[in-house]
Structures are given as structure tokens and as C-alpha cells.
Amino acid sequence: MTDNTNTNQIDPFQKQKNKEELKKHLISFALMIVFTVIAFVIVASESMEKMFVIPLIIIMAVVQVGFQFYYFMHLKERGHEMPAVMIYGGVWCALLTLAALGVITWW
Amino acid sequence: MSVAATQKKGFGAMLWDYLTTVDHKKIAHLYLAGGGFFFILGGLEALVIRIQLIKPENDFVSAGLYNEMITMHGTTMIFLAAMPILLGLMNAAMPLQIGARDVAFPFLNSLGFWLFMFGGLLLNCSWFLGGAPDGGWTSYASFALTSPGHGIDFYVLGLQIAGAGTLMGGINFLVTIVNMRAPGMTYMRMPLFSWATFITSVLILFAFPALTVALFLLMFDRMFGSAFFDVALGGNTVIWQHLFWIFGHPEVYILILPLFGLFSDVFATFSKKRLFGYTAMVFATMLIAFLGFMVWAHHMFTVGLGPVANSIFAIATMAIAVPTGIKIFNWLATMWGGSITINSAMLWSLGFIPTFTIGGMTGVMLGSAVADYQYHDTYFVVAHFHYVIVGGTIFGIFAGLHYWWPMMFGRILNETMGKITFWFFLVGFHLTFFIQHFLGLMGMPRRYWVFLEDQGLDLGNLISTIGAFLMAIAVIVFFINIIYTAAKGEKSSPDPWDGRTLEWAVETSPPPFYNFKQLPLIRGLDPLWIEKTEGKGKMTPAEPLGDIHMPNGSILPFIMSIGFFIAGFGFIYHGDHAIWYLALYGGMALALGCMAVRSLKDDHGFHIKKEELEREAD
Amino acid sequence: MSQDHSLNPETMPNEPEKATLEGKNKFLGLWFFLGGETVLFASLFGTYLALRNSAADGPTSEELFGLGLVFLMTILLLTSSLTSVYAMYHMKNNNFKKMQVWLGITALLGIAFLTCEIYEFTHYITEYGFTFRSSAFGSAFYTLVGFHGGHVTFGLFWLIGLMIRNAKRGLNLYNAPKFNTFSLYWHFIDVVWVFIFTVVYLMGKVG
Numbered sequence: 001m002t003d004n005t006n007t008n009q010i011d012p013f014q015k016q017k018n019k020e021e022l023k024k025h026l027i028s029f030a031l032m033i034v035f036t037v038i039a040f041v042i043v044a045s046e047s048m049e050k051m052f053v054i055p056l057i058i059i060m061a062v063v064q065v066g067f068q069f070y071y072f073m074h075l076k077e078r079g080h081e082m083p084a085v086m087i088y089g090g091v092w093c094a095l096l097t098l099a100a101l102g103v104i105t106w107w
Numbered sequence: 108m109s110v111a112a113t114q115k116k117g118f119g120a121m122l123w124d125y126l127t128t129v130d131h132k133k134i135a136h137l138y139l140a141g142g143g144f145f146f147i148l149g150g151l152e153a154l155v156i157r158i159q160l161i162k163p164e165n166d167f168v169s170a171g172l173y174n175e176m177i178t179m180h181g182t183t184m185i186f187l188a189a190m191p192i193l194l195g196l197m198n199a200a201m202p203l204q205i206g207a208r209d210v211a212f213p214f215l216n217s218l219g220f221w222l223f224m225f226g227g228l229l230l231n232c233s234w235f236l237g238g239a240p241d242g243g244w245t246s247y248a249s250f251a252l253t254s255p256g257h258g259i260d261f262y263v264l265g266l267q268i269a270g271a272g273t274l275m276g277g278i279n280f281l282v283t284i285v286n287m288r289a290p291g292m293t294y295m296r297m298p299l300f301s302w303a304t305f306i307t308s309v310l311i312l313f314a315f316p317a318l319t320v321a322l323f324l325l326m327f328d329r330m331f332g333s334a335f336f337d338v339a340l341g342g343n344t345v346i347w348q349h350l351f352w353i354f355g356h357p358e359v360y361i362l363i364l365p366l367f368g369l370f371s372d373v374f375a376t377f378s379k380k381r382l383f384g385y386t387a388m389v390f391a392t393m394l395i396a397f398l399g400f401m402v403w404a405h406h407m408f409t410v411g412l413g414p415v416a417n418s419i420f421a422i423a424t425m426a427i428a429v430p431t432g433i434k435i436f437n438w439l440a441t442m443w444g445g446s447i448t449i450n451s452a453m454l455w456s457l458g459f460i461p462t463f464t465i466g467g468m469t470g471v472m473l474g475s476a477v478a479d480y481q482y483h484d485t486y487f488v489v490a491h492f493h494y495v496i497v498g499g500t501i502f503g504i505f506a507g508l509h510y511w512w513p514m515m516f517g518r519i520l521n522e523t524m525g526k527i528t529f530w531f532f533l534v535g536f537h538l539t540f541f542i543q544h545f546l547g548l549m550g551m552p553r554r555y556w557v558f559l560e561d562q563g564l565d566l567g568n569l570i571s572t573i574g575a576f577l578m579a580i581a582v583i584v585f586f587i588n589i590i591y592t593a594a595k596g597e598k599s600s601p602d603p604w605d606g607r608t609l610e611w612a613v614e615t616s617p618p619p620f621y622n623f624k625q626l627p628l629i630r631g632l633d634p635l636w637i638e639k640t641e642g643k644g645k646m647t648p649a650e651p652l653g654d655i656h657m658p659n660g661s662i663l664p665f666i667m668s669i670g671f672f673i674a675g676f677g678f679i680y681h682g683d684h685a686i687w688y689l690a691l692y693g694g695m696a697l698a699l700g701c702m703a704v705r706s707l708k709d710d711h712g713f714h715i716k717k718e719e720l721e722r723e724a725d
Numbered sequence: 726m727s728q729d730h731s732l733n734p735e736t737m738p739n740e741p742e743k744a745t746l747e748g749k750n751k752f753l754g755l756w757f758f759l760g761g762e763t764v765l766f767a768s769l770f771g772t773y774l775a776l777r778n779s780a781a782d783g784p785t786s787e788e789l790f791g792l793g794l795v796f797l798m799t800i801l802l803l804t805s806s807l808t809s810v811y812a813m814y815h816m817k818n819n820n821f822k823k824m825q826v827w828l829g830i831t832a833l834l835g836i837a838f839l840t841c842e843i844y845e846f847t848h849y850i851t852e853y854g855f856t857f858r859s860s861a862f863g864s865a866f867y868t869l870v871g872f873h874g875g876h877v878t879f880g881l882f883w884l885i886g887l888m889i890r891n892a893k894r895g896l897n898l899y900n901a902p903k904f905n906t907f908s909l910y911w912h913f914i915d916v917v918w919v920f921i922f923t924v925v926y927l928m929g930k931v932g
Contacts, residue, residue: 011739014739014817015818018814018817018818021814022810022811022814025807025810025814026807029803029806029807029810032803033800033803036796036799036800036803036922039922039923039927040792040796040799040927043792043927043930043931044792044930050931050932053931054928054931057923057927057928058923058924060923061919061920061923061924064919065916065919065920068806068912068915068916068919069912069916072806072807072810072912072915073909073912073913079743080756082285082753082756082757083753083756083757083760086281086309086312086756086757086759086760087756087759087760087763089309089312089313089760090312090313090759090760090761090762090763090764090767091763092400093313093353093400093763093764093767094763094764094766094767094770095767096353096400096401097317097349097350097353097764097767097768097771098767098770098771098774100349100353100403100404100771101346101349101350101768101771101772101774101775102771102774102775104349104404104412104413104416211750211753211754212750212754274761278754278757278758278761279754281753281757282750282753282754282757285753286746286749286750286753287746287750312757312760312761313760313761313764314764315761316761316762316764316765316768317764317765317768319765319768320765320768320769320772321768323868324772324868327857327864327868328864331857331858332857332858333857333858333863333864333868334781334858334859334860334861334863334864335772335776335861335864335865335868337861339781340779340781340859340860340861341776341779341780341781341860341861341862342776342779342861342864343775343776343779343861346771346772346775346776349771350768350771350772353768703886706883706886706890707886707890709899711899
């Protein structure tokens with residue numbers, strides 16, 4: 001009953017497609033690593049102004065997260081409209097929360 | 108409760124059936140029973156509050172007990188009465204309305220209920236174990252940290268457990284609506300109640316995590332010595348206020364939006380007209396939900412966020428009046444020129460419109476940041492939120508119970524008693540709360556256990572208390588009505604109201620546990636009504652008769668919830684004596700063990716065979 | 726059981742994780758759950774942002790954090806995200822053995838990450854006396870990073886449970902959605918870590 005599942009019976013077209021997608025994943029992984037290294041180097045070298053570093057590393061984090069969502073988690077594909085709506089809804093609420101606690105909380 | 112469905116079974120079998128059920132209709136019964144129980148508790152607490160305030164300097168209860176009463180009244184009514192009853196109504200009606208056989212995650216549905224139930228019980232155990240929470244339902248960190256005893260700990264753990272259940276319910280409804288609509292049931296053909304369920308579930312999904320975090324922070328501070336709110340170590344109590352209201356404001360829309368949907372269905376059905384402005388209604392609901400997330404700081408105008416923040420939140424608050432106004436006018440326009448039947452469900456809906464509108468207007472008044480400094484923490488605020496929550500949510504729940512009782516239990520609630528309930532409640536409600544606007548404007552602060560003589564507050568408070576008793580009579584009559592209906596009520600056909608939507612298109616009343624033998628084909632908005640106007644009177648099947656796949660029942664949700672309940676006690680008392688670690692670890696082990704069993708054991712459900720379905724038809 | 730045959734079809738569909746209604750439900754349910762988790766972590770991040778300079782008399786973030794270990798942890802978790810992508814690639818090609826291998830590597834990387842985190846926490850506690858109770862900053866730091874660590878731990882139990890439970894029976898339409906939901910969850914944990922290393926460690930170092 002179980003042994004018939006371990007044989008490869010995927011049609012070649014689909015296999016090719018999966019392979020191309022894997023290539024894209026590798027490229028996005030490489031870019032993520034590059035972004036991470038840049039962020040760490042900037043901070044470790046203390047070569048830039050604080051006002052400049054913080055927005056820069058946050059933008060790089062956002063781009064990395066975009067790669068995760070759109071490539072690794074396939075958010076770009078069809079059938080992901082509802083997940084995208086809910087993630088963006090969550091992101092919107094997250095931004096409001098961060099604004100509240102980061103900006104208008106004081107004594 | 109469901110006499111018709113289970114009268115042939117013994118009590119033990121019925122109990123086991125309800126403990127293990129994953130059927131959305133039975134879970135709805137459980138939610139209604141649980142929510143009804145806590146509604147009575149919350150109502151008794153309200154009566155204690157009103158008796159204490161019947162005359163100046165009364166000594167019916169002590170100051171400390173009064174604080175416990177107001178806290179538990181608010182907490183119980185919002186988390187343990189209103190929300191579960193709403194989840195019950197959603198469970199009862201939504202899957203039928205969209206033409207589904209069950210919800211997407213039947214197991215989670217049952218787990219959600221039992222978590223709510225045991226969370227609520229945990230919270231109420233505090234009454235017998237050294238005193239209930241006394242920090243107000245908002246439990247602001249400043250007093251919540253200094254409150255002696257374990258009251259607040261019960262609040263934290265009880266709400267944490269109940270809140271987890273609600274979050275599961277929300278995700279479950281979302282997936283159900285996205286994935287399991289019947290053929291032809293596009294989004295823009297869904298009844299407004301289903302739309303409201305969808306949007307409410309979105310609000311639950313995004314609002315409850317903030318509460319989860321807030322409760323964790325409070326728990327860590329009280330039980331594990333962290334310093335989030337401890338100013339001496341750099342903590343900040345305003346964080347609690349923000350997190351609580353980031354959850355708390357969407358929460359009030361979670362309480363009202365399902366009823367907006369329900370009223371839309373009721374008005375359309377009993378006016379024999381298509382809902383006026385369906386599209387506008389859908390988008391108004393979305394807009395309310397969207398804006399509802401951006402107004403939480405209007406609860407914090409007096410905290411000192413600064414004029415810019417206050418202005419932004421004041422404007423956003425007032426903007427919500429626009430979509431709400433759209434809804435009010437659409438309901439009026441639905442009734443305009445319709446062939447109106449006035450029965451109990453319709454009476455509650457009609458009573459809702461002016462009542463809620465008054466609450467909405469005081470809402471706009473409170474939304475003005477400058478004026479709010481005067482109203483803040485007075486009875487004006489108390490009057491406002493009772494007008495919207497009772498006038499909207501409770502009126503809506505009564506309307507929904509009268510409307511869907513035949514579908515849920517196969518019997519129609521007695522009309523005469525229904526009308527007595529309505530009139531006593533309506534009059535009692537306005538007596539209780541209308542006068543409180545003026546008490547507030549005269550300067551009576553909320554949450555004080557006594558007021559002094561000869562300050563112009565005596566008569567108003569007396570009237571308010573009399574009104575509360577009228578509401579109590581109304582609720583008693585309603586419960587008599589339930590018992591009477593269960594025993595002798597008029598048996599209902601599957602479609603007693605000449606309905607328009609799919610929940611009235613089932614074959615029997617109450618519906619069979621698989622809901623639809625063949626999924627119906629939906630050809631437009633108000634699908635059953637379309638078939639009726641075209642002379643067919645019943646839905647066309649969208650599929651040939653075939654095997655139906657159904658989920659297996661399970662006792663695991665019940666045991667898992669007991670595990671968390673026990674662990675809750677462990678967390679609360681672990682600081683007092685090390686033996687309580689046994690409860691903590693034991694309870695968690697029980698709960699996680701159930702989770703592991705559920706994960707590792709395959710559960711494929713079962714099939715109802717085509718032949719059985721055919722036999723049943725005879 | 727009779728259902729097993731329908732779950733082990735002769736030819737696997739292209740997307741085994743979304744071929745059944747249960748699979749589709751699990752897929753959406755997990756995504757929606759992640760939407761809620763976004764707000765959960767945002768609340769924790771917000772709390773951290775509000776309290777990150779409230780070190781009382783204890784050590785501050787600049788004194789505490791070293792970038793080397795954090796960089797290592799980041800690379801470990803990012804790589805584990807890639808390996809779980811490989812696992813899903815082999816799932817789509819219906820190659821169960823390779824999928825298990827890549828999932829195993831994912832689990833090892835996760836365990837390595839967790840070990841680093843435990844080492845880091847004990848280091849702060851023993852070397853600096855910096856605990857959950859020393860200041861509001863301490864509470865916020867351990868809560869935020871600890872919640873993430875808790876998610877990693879839960880994910881590891883989930884993954885190992887899945888691998889052992891299904892080791893003998895191979896891939897079918899009943900368990901494919903389970904593997905897929907796990908991988909989505911694992912990516913999300915990585916997403917949260919990206920913000921943790923940026924907001925907590927890098928910004929903490931910048932000041």
C-alpha cells in the first residue's frame with residue numbers, strides 16, 4: 001500500500017517547473033545571505049551615522065522578509081490571494097501596534 | 108436543550124454525545140447553554156451593583172466586594188456571555204447559510220468551545236477562592252499589580268484560556284467561509300450574517316493576539332517577577348493600556364458586527380424584500396472593521412498622548428459614524444414599502460434601531476477629545492456603552508434566538524412570552540440607562556461604590572435600579588419561555604418564516620447532522636427566495652446523491668481543556684507552595700499529551716453511504 | 726482502512742499538499758494563523774521598543790550584545806529555511822526519502838540554533854547578571870527572544886513528530902498537507918528572526 005508512493009510518477013513538465021523554481025529559491029537565498037552580511041558589516045564597522053543605519057537595516061530586513069514570503073512561502077503564486085490578504089491585514093495591525101508602542105508611549 | 112433531536116436517547120448517552128460532538132449545530136447548543144449560564148451570572152452581578160446604588164451611602168455590599176462585582180460583571184458579560192452566544196449563533200447558522208456540511212476544522216471548533224467553558228469556570232472559581240478580580244474589566248496594570256490575593260491571577264489565566272478558544276473559532280470560521288461555500292455561492296451572494304461572521308473573524312484574528320500578549324506580560328509581572336509595568340525598574344504601565352485597547356476596541360466591533368449582519372437578514376425576511384443596498388452593506392461592514400482598528404486610543408484621551416495623537420484618533424472615531432449611518436438607513440429603506448410582519452424577532456430588531464442610534468450619537472460626543480475630558484470615567488460613558496452593547500448586542504442576540512430557534516431546536520418560541528420579554532426589557536433598559544447619561548453629566552463617577560445624599564443623584568439612581576429589575580423580569584420570562592417551548596412549544600416546519608436564505612432550505616427541522624443530502628446549487632442572492640419566486644420552492648441539487656464524508660467525534664478537546672484548567676490553578680498558586688507545580692506540570696502534560704495523541708493518531712472520519720441516505724428518504 | 730487507497734493514488738497530483746479539502750483547509754488555516762502571529766509578535770516587538778532603553782541600573786544592550794554569535798544563529802536559521810524549501814521540492818516530486826533527509830537537516834540546524842540561544846542566555850545571566858527580573862529591558866528582551874525560541878522549540882517537536890510518525894508509511898495525501906503546513910510555519914519563524922536580529926541586536930548595538 002505504501003510502496004507505490006515512493007516511485008517518481010510526476011510528469012516531466014511539472015518536474016522541470018519545480019526545478020526552475022528551486023533555482024529561483026537559491027537565488028533568493030543567496031540575496032538574503034548577502035543582505036544579512038551587509039547589515040552586520042555596516043553595524044560592526046560603525047562606519048555610518050545612526051540616523052542612517054537604522055532605516056537602512058530595517059529596509060534590508062523588509063526586503064529579506066519579502067523574499068521569504070513571496071519565494072519561500074509562494075505568496076506570489078495563484079491561490080494565495082486570501083493568505084496575502086490576511087498577512088497584509090496582520091502587517092497593517094502590526095504597524096499600528098508598533099506605532100502605538102514605539103511612538104506614543106511615554107510617561 | 109435539544110429535546111426533539113435526542114428524546115430517544117438516555118441521559119448518559121446524550122451527555123457523552125455532547126462532550127464528544129464535533130457537529131457545528133451541537134456545538135452551537137453548547138455555546139448557547141454556556142453563554143446563557145454566564146449571562147445569568149453577569150446579570151446577578153449587575154443586580155447587586157444596582158441594589159448597592161439604590162440609595163445614597165448604601166451598605167448592601169462592601170467596597171471591596173463592589174469592585175469585584177463591577178469587574179466580574181464586565182468581564183463575564185463581554186467574554187463569557189456575549190461572545191460565546193455570538194459564536195453559538197455563528198456556529199448554528201453560518202455553515203447552513205453558505206451551504207456547507209460542517210465547518211473546516213470540526214475538532215478545533217469543539218476545542219474552542221471547551222477552552223472557553225473551562226476558562227470561564229476558572230475565572231469564576233475565584234469567587235470561592237479568596238475573592239474575584241477587582242481591577243475593573245480593563246484591569247489596568249497600575250492597580251492590577253498591587254491588587255492583593257489571587258483575583259487578578261484568575262482574570263489573567265481565565266481570559267488567556269478562553270481567549271485561545273475564541274481565536275481558534277475565528278480561524279475556523281474564516282477557513283470555512285473561504286473554502287467550503289456551496290457551488291454558486293460567490294462571496295457577493297452570501298447572506299449578510301455570513302459576511303458579518305467572516306469580517307468578525309478577521310477582527311478576532313488580529314485583535315486577540317494583542318490581548319494574549321498583554322495577559323502574558325501581566326502574568327509575568329505578577330507571577331514571575333518581571334518588570335514590564337514596574338516603574339522602579341524602568342517599566343511603563345501605558346503599555347498595558349495600549350495593548351489592552353488595541354484588542355479592546357476591535358472587541359466591541361466583534362460584539363456588534365455579527366448582529367448587524369443578523370438584523371439585515373431579519374429585516375429582509377420579515378419585510379419580504381431583498382435587503383436594500385446589499386453591496387453597500389458589505390462594504391460598510393468592512394469599513395467599520397478597518398476603522399475599528401485605528402481608534403483604540405480614544406479610550407486613552409486623558410492619558411496624555413498629546414494633542415496631535417488625540418486629534419487623529421478623534422477624527423478616526425467620528426469617521427466610523429459614516430458606515431454605521433449607511434447601515435441604519437439601509438435597514439430603514441429595506442422596510443420601506445415592504446410587507447412587514449411584526450413578531451418577537453422583528454420587535455427586537457425594531458427596538459434596536461433607535462436604541463443603537465442613541466448610543467452611536469453619544470459615541471460621537473465621546474469621540475470629541477476635548478469634551479471627553481469632561482465625560483471620562485463618568486456614568487455618561489457607562490450609559491453610552493450600555494446603549495451600544497445592550498442595545499446592539501443583547502437586542503440582537505434576542506432577535507437571533509427568536510429567529511433561529513426553530514432551525515436550532517425544531518420549535519418556535521412562544522410569541523406572547525416573547526413580546527412580554529421584549530417590552531419589559533425595552534422599558535427596563537431605557538429606565539436604567541437613559542437617566543445615567545444625566546447622572547454622568549452631573550458628575551457621578553463610574554466604579555464608585557457609594558454616592559452622597561442631596562447632590563441631585565438620588566432619584567436618578569433609584570429609577571436606574573427599578574429599570575434593572577424590569578430587565579431581570581424580562582430575562583426570567585425568556586427563560587420560562589425556553590422551558591415552556593421545550594415542553595409544549597409549537598413544532599416548526601423547516602421554513603417557518605417563509606425564509607430567503609439557505610438555512611431554511613434544509614429537509615427537517617432541526618437539520619440532519621450532515622445538513623444537506625446533496626449540496627444545493629446557488630443561483631443568486633437570497634437563493635431560496637429565488638427558487639420560491641420561480642415556482643420551484645426548493646433548491647436544485649448541485650451534485651448527484653453520493654457518499655458523504657463526516658468527521659469523527661472526539662473526547663480529546665474536553666480532556667485537553669481540563670488539562671489547561673488544572674494547569675491554570677498550578678500557575679496561579681505555584682508561588683504559594685511548591686506542591687502546586689504538580690498541578691502546573693500535570694495539567695500541561697495532560698493537555699500536551701492530548702495534543703500529541705491528536706497529532707499522531709490518524710483520523711480519517713467516516714462516510715455516510717449513499718444507500719443509508721436513500722433509506723432515510725423513505 | 727478504505728480511505729487509505731484514495732490517499733495513496735497511483736499517480737501523485739502536482740500539489741499533493743492541496744489535493745484534498747482537508748489539505749486546502751490546513752493550508753489556509755495555517756496562513757491565517759500566521760496573520761494572527763504577526764500581530765502577536767508585533768505586540769512583543771512594540772513592548773521591546775518601548776522598553777529597550779529602560780535598563781534601570783543593569784547592563785544596556787550595547788554592553789551586552791556580541792554580533793558574532795548572532796550572525797552565526799542568523800545563518801543557521803536562514804539555511805534551515807532553505808533546507809525546508811528543498812524538502813518541499815522533493816515532496817512535490819514525490820521523493821519521500823530525499824524529503825526526509827532534508828527535513829532531518831532542517832531539524833539539526835534548528836537544534837543548533839536553539840543551542841546557541843541557550844548558550845547566549847546563560848552567558849548573559851552568568852557573566853552579566855542580566856536576567857528576566859533585572860530591568861524592564863531585561864523582561865522585554867527575554868520575553869521577545871524567548872517567545873521566538875519557544876516557537877522554534879515547538880516547531881522542532883512538530884517536525885520530529887511528523888518525521889517519526891510518517892517514517893514508515895511514506896508520502897500520501899493525508900500527510901502531505903501536514904509537511905507543507907510545517908514548512909510554512911518554519912519560514913515564518915525565520916521571518917520573525919530577521920526582525921529580531923535587526924531590531925534587537927543590530928539596533929541595540931547602534932544604540
